[in-house]
Amino acid sequence: MSEKPGLLDYARRWPLRLWMGLVFIFLYAPLVVLVVMSFNDSRRTTKWQGFTFDWYRKVFEDTELVQSLINSLTIAALSTVISLALGTLAAIALWRFRFPGKPLVDGAFSLPIVVPEICMGVAMLIFFARVMPWPSGLPWPLSLGAIVIAHVAFSFPFVAVVVRARLHSFDRSQEEAARDLGASDWRALWDVVIPHLRPALLAGALLAFTLSLDDFVITFFTAGPDTVTFPVKVYSMVRFSVTPKVNAISTLLLLFTVLLTFIALRLQARAEAEKTS
């Protein structure tokens, strides 16, 4: 097989392999360092001293850090569910109906995608300070309300965009067929439109979840002293010194998101396999 490789025959041309290798190093070297250093038996993060799980133990001993992680996951979960519902409904409304001022509504829905985060953050700060103060001293999950609202505000347009793109490929006569066979409007939506949207819903949910989980700017402006999220907490820790504890918790978070993505991909692959088997 000594044929001349094709133009896009990456794997068989060494300059391309080298290039690809460099890209991977650029992408993943910092992450590898982060993970490796989380096992370093030293307070300093720059020099390797020996292997230890100590930092992971210390992470779980730090109740504030753990609480911030729980806060973040809770906020992300709530915001994902709400964004998914709102975004999907918004997309369906814009796809299904014609009404006066539709282009305006359409634009208004996608505005939060392009508005700079810092503006959103300041806006949220003013909103919760002046317009609709979130009561303080509420029991735990309710105390996160302000942050959840802020996160929904910037996540659901992303869901709407993804869902709308998927709706374009939907054959309207399928919905009519369901109606014709005796389904009510809502039933037809649930039985026919939603199954078609499944890949988009999955993608939208992942997007909303990760957007919420690692949002710093907007959260920083809306979080109160007792509602610190994980990125905000890490930021405040780093301000004093970067200890391997931060590395350890970051590694855990990394593992979690990779796992989540893996599950999502598996679900999608299974759905595809079901269709073609």
Place this chain on the structure above:
Amino acid sequence: MPDPAPKRTIIEFRNITKRFGPVTAVDNVSLTIQEGEFFALLGPSGCGKTTLLRMLAGFETPTSGQILIDGQDVTKVPPNKRPVNMVFQSYAVFPHLSVIKNIEYGLKMEGVPAVERRERAEAALAVVQLEGYGERMPDQLSGGQRQRVALARAIVKRPRVLLLDEPLSALDAKLREELRFEMSALQDRLGITFVMVTHDQDEALALASRCAVMNKGSLMQVATPADLYEFPATRLVADFIGSVNLFEGRVEEDESDHAIIHLPEIGIKAWLDHGTGASETVQIWLALRPEKVELHKRMNGEGPPTMEGTPPGHNVVKGRIMDIAYLGSESVYDVMLEGGKRVRVIRPNLTRWDQEDFSWDEDVWLGWHAEGAHVLLS
């Protein structure tokens, strides 16, 4: 042949008009359809036939007028509450459900218990000859099989009326012809009233017991396929159903048993074996189907042949063959008359050598029988 016995009215459109903004899609249509009929709505695209069907299914609401099914006013009844089911042009088989689940869907919506549901769905699968395909997913089926699934899904609900939107248009020609026979056999067997929309006149003629021809939102004519073809009401219908040769003319003599029509365009007189009832002062058109025209050899010095049922000298005209299209079962001749008018003639090739009888640039006599032509008033 369709059963001529009068039956009960099952569908009635009363002065139905539908406007989409400034466009009038259906313009004051009144129409009744009898129980057990295979009714076709036929017309060019954009004529309003699909809108009429969609109003019957409940997907569109008429701007004015009433629709009655079984004597009940359903004009404002939503589609899921109507005793009709539809086979969509795209079939609209649910891609995420297996064949059997697709067919069961309508029964599930009715609240039919699971066991009975499965039984009835299996029976419907058998009716459309897809036994054993229940567990397949729609994307594993061919177009023709998907069409049958859509059909089974609709008939399993035992509707009073089955609606078919261009049911065969997405299939290839050979399959289409096969399914035509199957569809009419199925309709006979089920005894359900079928209402079909089609732009394909062959499909309408082959399947329907009665057809409505529509154009620009209005009904042009409602009749059996044979009547539409042999006795079209207007030039438009005559032209839409099959092909036709039209000659301008004026009635010269109109008796109960015959009529004579002067055709100035081609300079001859036509003899009809029936009266026309048309006034002698208005212009009429003589419609002549291509297969009703005969070709005769024209040698030098020979007079015109006498056509069956006519006095000598009527219904014959000189022409020359300009073009021949050999289509296997028949040949189509393009003949130019002396005044320059073109006439289309179809001759069946009854023997293997028939197509050799006439050739290009040959001089011929064109003629037709006393009962061959039909007078159109508009």
